[in-house]
Amino acid sequence: MTEQFLKIDEQTPVTEIVNGDYRTADVLLKYNIDFCCGGRWPLQVACEARGVSTDLVIQDLETATRRILISPNLNFNSWPIDFLTDYLVHVHHAYMKEALPSIHDHLTKFVAGHRKKFPYLDELQAHFMQLYRKMPSHLQQEEEVLFPYIKRINRAFNGKEPYAELLVRTLRKPIAARMEEEHQQTEELLGNFRRLTGNYSTPEDACVSHRVAFLKLQELDQDLVQHMRLENEILFPRAIAIENTLLGK
Known part of the structure; x- marks a missing residue:
């Protein structure tokens, strides 16, 4: 079972995305998008600056933040x-x-x-x-x-x-x-x-x-x-x- 917790859109600041779920850091690094000191730009602006598709980045971010829930009752x-x-x-x-x-x-x-x-x-x-x-x-x-x-x-x-x-x-x-x-x-x-x-x-x-x-x-x-x-x-x-x-x- 998978569940999506973090809501991401093109206007979400990059830093806010990573603060919301640390697993998104690897996706942003993949596209060479700075998420630390220079990560206050909206995601769309950051993507345009790197010449990458915002929709593609959002898709990868959503994949990275899916949580697989495993029952604690597994024997x-x-x-x-x-x-x-x-x-x-x-x-x-x-x-x-x-x-x-x-x-x-x-x-x-x-x-x-x-x-x-x-x-x-x-x-x-x-x-x-x-x-x-x-x-x-x-x-x-x-x-x-x-x-x-x-x-x-x-x-x-x-x-x-x-x-x-x-x-x-x-x-x-x-x-x-x-x-x-x-x-x-x-x-x-x-x-x-x-x-x-x-x-x-x-x-x-x-x-x-x-x-x-x-x-x-x-x-x-x-x-x-x-x-x-x-x-x-x-x-x-x-x-x-x-x-x-x-x-x-």
């Missing part, structure tokens, strides 16, 4: 393992691959222009860069090694295949130890984000770029928390239980 525990791993890849991994470069670019520009006023931003950027550098290999490892292995032992187990125990003994990966360590590192980085930003709160006189940067980080935080919860509390325990059963533990 993830009941999902088949194959479906759960696919959900993690196509929802959470896909989000990370798109969000991390966007946050990196925005945070880099924001910190460069505001580090003198807010010295802690350099530390915030350093923690983000740790996450930015380590996450692609983490996602790749899950998609190419861990998730296929979990799917394989699950199918062998459910199909009562005679080779199932041998499969675990020869292909078993240290799911608990390795993933727990990487998730712990991620949780520590998120803790640093929250500490440095005051749980993503901005000063009353903060500029639009300041708010966008913090809200993007908050969105990343929320997605990672759900991502790790699905793995740590549901997927990995179920996979480990299958391994232990096949190994006679």
